[in-house]
Amino acid sequence: MEGVDYLADERKKAQFDVDAMKIVWAGSRHTFEISDRISKLVASDPAFRKDDRTMLPRKELFKNTLRKATYAWQRIIELRLSEEEASKLRFYVDEPAFTDLHWGMFVPAIKGQGTDEQQQKWLPLAYKMQIIGCYAQTELGHGSNVQGLETTATFDPKTDEFIIHSPTLTSSKWWPGGLGKVSTHGVVYARLITDGKDHGVHGFIVQLRNLEDHTPLPGITLGDIGTKFGNGAYNTMDNGVLRFDNVRIPRDQMLMRVSQVTREGKYKQSNVPRQLVYGTMVYVRQSIVADASCALSRAVCIATRYSAVRRQFGSQNGGPETQVIDYKTQQSRLFPLLASAYAFRFVGEWLNWLYTDVTQRLQANDFSTLPEVHACTAGLKSLTTSVTADGIEECRKLCGGHGYLCSSGLPELFAVYVPACTYEGDNIVLLLQVARFLMKTASQLGAGKQPVGTIAYMGRIEHLMQCRSDVQNAEDWLKPSVVLEVFEARAARMSVACAQNLSKFTNPEEGFAELSADLVEAAVAHCQLIVVSKFIEKLQQDIPGKGVKKQLEVLSGIYYLFIIHKYQGDFIATSCINPKQASLANDQLRALYSQVRPNAIALVDAFNYTDHYLGSILGRYDGNVYPKLYDAAWKDPLNESDIPDGYHEYIRPLLKQQLRAARL
């Protein structure tokens, strides 16, 4: 059976150069080559197998993750991988582990918030993993509202120490990944108190476990917070609980880059501007958007391949039945997600550029773009993670019953992905921040302040408030300028409508609270505009490869026309388009589905995912679904014996009507 390719015919239909598209997807030839090499390295190493992950009980699962994570580290050292390669390797190992938080949060927190001295002391230890760190911010009682954290760090001038303490049950640290069982250290956020005065939340490096025997240090209670959503999934991570009973740490373990406590216990700001911390935030959110495109493309790849393999109904004269990918309902659910995966990829690429831009500006003490950057990254994080979470589940449903099996890979992908909607800012809380920015921008328009960057369109408010789309036939919807104008007009008008309604309230905060659901809708419209405009900008670049640009044009069309169709209420109610134009958009959308259909398999091949990374029998590259599904079933622990455990105690007495006698 090896060597078959049930999707070969599908691959032949492609009207573009898949290899060229792979480079576009990866972002550059360099990134493509690294991804390709490292993903194959991981896929071919049996130590990284993950096909039993959803069957392992928690303790075995967790131990296995410890094995993989340390083995990955060993390989990174042995193969002398670059930082970029190392991070790709962790990515393709595809198993949440303490190393994610160590590299992704602990190290950046020290880099961003530590003084040069502190960095010199702690970073080498962290880089060599002689200590393992986590990021301990959230508590049982406070997540979104970081300023409400209750853990205290009280300076004791007598001993030159901070006393870290958990004064209430709700102040228990709760959720930090890697904290429960592995981390030796944490960046712990606590209210700084000097001389009885509360200076708000600051970060502290706190040792949690004895480096010799791993026992929690005196005064410290540590544990795992329990099982989370899904089989395998995020249960490979020891999200932890942590309590302090008056634990003392030296003064120099407060992260003092921005504010400091002197030997005498005086609290002061350093001359480093606070705004510098935003660099890290942009970086983290940019990587979340990139991850969204990965997770969504992975689900789409599985559902697309399986939709080409799966046949149901419509056999004529005993011939084969219809591939379900040929049903327009299937296409109307699947192809917008395929298009979204590409859209998120490109907006993520752009965010990467934005990060560089912001970093340079910060270094030059230019903070002018920060509010716009903050709003845009918050909004894109929210939009892309929400669409991705829903999209994965839609892909699972697109696979019918078989999508419900763990061997489809989709249940685990969903379960491991969904917290992205909650961590690094709850998606609704983030959209409210975007809305605040929009309202501020709107209110300053009269004052002659010219909005820049992603909000620049608001500078053309007069035009946008009165323009009408002149679309007259379906093809008109393929013109980027037409599309940008309606997206801009819709976003602008929704913002202005909110601003006008807000102005009717005497207390603006009350108004904001009362209208917050509408404000969130305006924020979404703004964010969708950003994604659409970055997709269109991408297409204005030179894109090599036969037919590649054409495919991307089709995908961008599907992306924006799907939004116009789904949100037609916004567009029509604000008179940006009329019902006839909405209907033409829908006609054009349907036409684009037909255009993308022959290219669908090649478009998901372009993600260049190994079968190992996909982790899905339904999504196998070769389409050899049924025999492999059948074989996989027998590996379930329940199939270890024909007669199940419990037969003699429960089933037999039931059948034999001896229930009353049986011990239950």
Next chain:
Amino acid sequence: MEGVDYLADERKKAQFDVDAMKIVWAGSRHTFEISDRISKLVASDPAFRKDDRTMLPRKELFKNTLRKATYAWQRIIELRLSEEEASKLRFYVDEPAFTDLHWGMFVPAIKGQGTDEQQQKWLPLAYKMQIIGCYAQTELGHGSNVQGLETTATFDPKTDEFIIHSPTLTSSKWWPGGLGKVSTHGVVYARLITDGKDHGVHGFIVQLRNLEDHTPLPGITLGDIGTKFGNGAYNTMDNGVLRFDNVRIPRDQMLMRVSQVTREGKYKQSNVPRQLVYGTMVYVRQSIVADASCALSRAVCIATRYSAVRRQFGSQNGGPETQVIDYKTQQSRLFPLLASAYAFRFVGEWLNWLYTDVTQRLQANDFSTLPEVHACTAGLKSLTTSVTADGIEECRKLCGGHGYLCSSGLPELFAVYVPACTYEGDNIVLLLQVARFLMKTASQLGAGKQPVGTIAYMGRIEHLMQCRSDVQNAEDWLKPSVVLEVFEARAARMSVACAQNLSKFTNPEEGFAELSADLVEAAVAHCQLIVVSKFIEKLQQDIPGKGVKKQLEVLSGIYYLFIIHKYQGDFIATSCINPKQASLANDQLRALYSQVRPNAIALVDAFNYTDHYLGSILGRYDGNVYPKLYDAAWKDPLNESDIPDGYHEYIRPLLKQQLRAARL
């Protein structure tokens, strides 16, 4: 801590009689009393504990389910429970088990499709559980397309037997619940072949396992199909795989109520009309809609209570922070789901009546309402299960980070619920059936055929095509007649638009395929109208209890206004309402959120769910969330030791830089 009620203040705010609402929710005082008594019986019996369910490895989980299911049966016998009580008991045990399929599918299949003789032979065995049965229809290759099943049942006139055979890999039975490890018998669907002629798919009673030692009978391969979505969840069920290698069964095990094979191998129809089988279908779908209201109300109960307990931001002068239920964004996500739970409850109640009505008509050989009943039950199954699946996940997100813990109950509820969107008819396939019915109705309008039942409104098509809503202020949206008219007009216009577009195709089947995504939208509009109209009908009844009717009016308003807002594109594009009216609907919706707010906790209390049934720390009746979350964490297997398994092999060598030496 026992005896606290952190939600007491919330309960005091209620403006209606909760006990009276409990009766309304239950449907009758009789049903309330049974539910109340049985749910408490289950909750107080430690044998039914389920708080460790999400932590058990598959084999232990499954064995534990066998224990509970047989113990439940024993209690049913000991307590001499009525059929109604027994089914409530299984419901409140809240753990998918082989008994669900035995009682829910195997027994009804024999009742519906077996001759009197067959019923006399098999039903007593099944009623006493001397045999355990499953419903074996779906195969690896065919689910939705039942007519495409490949298993064969070839009549052998020499021996008067059928030979049941699995000719291909894809013909393996795949998915039937209870099949893998427990069932002794199955109703197996196979292509009937007599004398070389294929008569299509028929049902057969087939013994699968030896009743003495439970081994599979000769020629039969049986197993579990593997782990499914989520922890605990549906993994308590042994969805199975089954292959036949020329297995012989006596001729009288074909279910012969409707069609028969004679001793000579002649195939003939009996004089029992085929349509009789629709009775069972209506029954099953009605119960799925009722289940949707249960699952959704359960998730809503958890999210509502937790939203009142959870406080985040907005503390003024050191006072308590804002309960997150007071944020309008939270309300705009939560309250429509609360309203939907009630809406689905009442439409389920009405379906129950419809089932009785259909049964009576079938007995009187009146098949006239069947097409309408079929479309309406298919559509309501699809609509309610889709909204419920999404709604459960939304409730999980509404609980922030803590919703991601299994101890919140929501991950498991989601995972166990979602297949309802797929089984008993994939939701999209069902909506396409509804759409066919709508198109047929539309095409016959000219011919003077008067549509009846839920499609009767199409009889007023001329009015509906040209009416305009006369809503002028927000309160106008509270008038049922106004609302019904816009829902009817929208549904009618969407159907008519589809019909007009269809008529442009020379081949109607091609047109239907091409426009199927739009047809699905028209079907959804029709189904939403049904739910809205049944909610409004309910309110025309006399509903006793202080303030109860008023609350239901508010909920019905939220239900339909939320739809008008979310689907405003449909309503505006079809000119049923104008943008100004849409905006008034949104204003009124916001006003209703404020009205429901003080009653929210009482409205979920009215579901009368025990803490056992809810299975959620976040949803506890007493609101005592934090201490209980904290305590529950320590029960995770990972917390059995401070130092995790794998520390010595993996973490220590890592920290001590001895990785290369370590065995990995």
